[in-house]
Amino acid sequence: KQGQCVYQGLTMFDQAVWSPKPCVTCLCTGGRVVCDEITCPITHCHFPFTPTGECCPVCMEPLDLSGDSPVPNEPYNSVTPLTQEEIQRILWREEEEHLEEKERLRKKDEVKKKRKKHKKEQAEIQRKLVEERRKAEQKALRLELEKEDEERRKQIEEIERRRQEEKEDRRQRQAAEREAREYEKRLEEERRRQEEMLRKELLALEEDEEEYLEEQQEERLEDVEERQEKEDEEEVWLRGDVFQMPPKEPEEPKEPNVFPGPIPKPPAVLEDKLKKTEAEEEEDAEVVVVNRGGLPPGCDISDVTVTCDNAKLMYFPPLSIPELKSLSLENNISSIPAEAFNGIPNLEWVNLKKNKLTSAGIGVKAFKGLKMLRRLYLDGNLLEVVPADLPPPLQELKISENRLRRIDENSFHDLSSLVILELEGNLLSEGNVDPLAFAPLIQLSYLRLGRNHFRTIPQGLPKSLLELYLENNLIEEISETVFNQSQNLNVVSLRHNRLDETRIAPLAWINRYVFAHMEPGLEYLYLSYNKLDGEGVEPESFFGSYSSMVELCLDNNQLITVPSGINEMTNLHFLRLNNNKIICDPDHRGDATLVALRLENNYIDPQKVSRTAFSCIRASSSVILKPQKTK
Structure with missing residues (x-):
């Protein structure tokens, strides 16, 4: 069994103590036999002896036959005999020492067991x-x-x-x-x-x-012959037969009309x-x-424009019209060979919308030779990256509704003339758009990135940008430096996102003075369909746009009051605050320029609105106050 020991064929229980021979004590602990031999002290007597049942010798005085008291002659020869009680105390002390040693061994064994168990647990944890x-x-x-x-x-x-x-x-x-x-x-x-x-x-x-x-000519010849014969038979005779007049010379017949008659x-x-x-x-x-x-069936040409929309083309037609300026091919084309535009090098406008073009299907440098190209439309295809080597004169590029998965640092290389860029409806996010991607676009004014997967506003926006559209994304965070370089922004649209005041940086434009550095100032700001509440729009939020803001949309948020900074906007014409949680009395003193105001679907009690609240509005019909929600 566990804990028992076997010694010389005998089974000992755990913690059992025995002496296999004198002066040797053995202990069974944890299945292991531990034996200890008793060390005897040195005796200083002439006649030591070992008592019965003991293992160590003791000194005893020799018998004095003279009957005199024993007097020790030498100090080292004096031996005091041990009494039975002293021997018993020695035995008890040894027993206690033995028990203490046994207890020490037990505790030591327990410590070893605990250490072993701990090591085992650590090893098990490490193994797990x-x-x-x-x-x-x-x-x-x-x-x-x-x-x-x-x-x-x-x-x-x-x-x-x-x-x-x-x-x-x-x-x-x-x-x-x-x-x-x-x-x-x-x-x-x-x-x-x-x-x-x-x-x-x-x-x-x-x-x-x-x-x-031939028949006509024969008839005429016969008539002439007959007339000649009649003339030959006529004779003229003088009276008296004196003189016979010579026969009348026949008139030369008229030359017959040999010209053919009308066909x-x-x-x-x-x-x-x-x-x-x-x-x-x-x-x-x-x-x-x-x-x-080389114009295929179903295509029309007018002056310098070729239109082949819905001509069921499966391939790019090999055209050779050097003077062509505009080309529209909305079909089922899946590839563009590298030499596709060799015969039409002077194109200024190319429309390739609604085809099946893939990035792998566009030949290397297919657009490189179009030195006059100004507008290129590639919407509604299957592109995963921006085509390479686009011509530098390009001013308008549309690649919406594709499968764009990334924009590299060199995607817009050499497109310094680009003014309009539309990349809506793709798979773009802040993780696959390089911050330096927009750096070459020094003239870009119009940028559309809606219907993508952005969670933050992309970094590196061009300085020249005037209009930015980021609606229908997943934007829930605005960093504090995102608009630092955009000094000319005129329109910002962030509708249908997830903006929450808790995720907006303390120094971001929505909470501080971002508009102050913009010239001439932001005019159109669309923040509809977000999660902004009263704490996310402070009076200082619109600092820098008080004199420039024309249209402000904050509808479909969670505002509980009309933002106080709106009262400072001296040029505001259109204000949308509908579908919020506004419960206060709207007060728009000073908004003399307002043309339209929408406050429906809030918690405003129309009966509590003062009569002069909207006196500054140009037309009372421009204020929409109903319906309202009830708590």
Whole structure:
């Protein structure tokens, strides 16, 4: 059993004590035998002896046969015999020492057990930590492998899809080319057949005309011969037969009219056929003229503009019209070859909206050669990055409703002339937009980043920016330096976000003096559909825009009072405070410039509003106060 000991074939219980031989004491503790030999003290007598049952010798005086009292002659020879009580006390003391030693060994063993148990617990904890770390690493590795497998699978699917699309595009292109060739062949055969029929009809007409002319000429010759014969038979005789007058010389016959008569008109049916043939030849001529630039069916050309919207094109048409200025291709195009614009290098406006363009499908430097390009529209495609090597003269770029996942530092390289940039409806956030991405855009005035995944206002906004639109994002935090460089902002729209006064930095524009450095000052500020309450809009919040603010929208928030700083705005025309929790009496003394004020869907009691509260409004119909909420 646990704790018992086996000694020389005998089983001893735990804490059992025994003496296998004199002067040796053994102890069973924790399944282990501990033996201790008693050390005897040194005796200073001549006749030491060991009492029965003892292991150490003791001194005893020798018997004096003379009967005299023993007197020690030498100090070291004097030995006092031990009494039984002293021997018993010695034994008890030894027993106590033995028990103390036993207790010490027990406590030592307990300490060892506790230390061993603690070490075991520590080892178990360490093992569990190692096991958890190993499981976490295995899970992370498994997730990483699964992610890599998923990405590899997506890449394979994307490659396969592109291959299928390219194959389908190639098949459709070949089918379109084959159909175009067949159509041209049919047109050519029809034209030849029409020409052959016309030639045959003309030949028949010419033969009829020749026969008719020959008959007319023969009739005329016969008439001339008959008249000549009659003239030859006439004779004139003088009276008396003296003299016979010479016969009257015949008049030279008039030269017959050998010129052909008018060509008879063909029959009506033939005339209609001729007209149709001429019309078809004119149409063929027109088609030939239009197709000189490689224009596919379904496209229209007007002056220097080509429009191929909804022409069901699967590929970029190979055009060759150097004078072309504008091109619109809203179709199902999935790729743009690198040489796509070689035949149309002078384009100023390109519309490629609502296609199936991918970043991999746009050839390297496809737009590089368009030295005159000013506007480029790529909305509604499948782009994941901004196309590279866009021409420097570009002034307007639209890539909304795509799949943009990042904007690098060099995405807008060399676009120093860009004025308008729209990137709405993508997958952009502060984590994948480089803070230096907007640095090259030194002339950018208009920036739209709505319907993305921004949680904060992106850093590095251009100094030249006039209008900023960030509605329908996830913005819930505004840093204190985000607008430091934007001195010319005129319009800021942050509608439909998650702005909360607790997440706004103490030095941010909503809580301090950010507008003071703007020239000429902010005019339009839209903060609708956020989580702002009365503490988030302090009187100093609009400092710097008191004389410039024209329109302010704070509707659909959690305001409980009309922000006091609004009374200082001397140029405010439109104010929206509807759908809040305003319960105070609105007081707008000094807002003489207000044109429209909306306060509906709050907690205002119209009966408690003073008659002069809105006397400064230009028209009473411009104040919307109903309906109101009830608590």
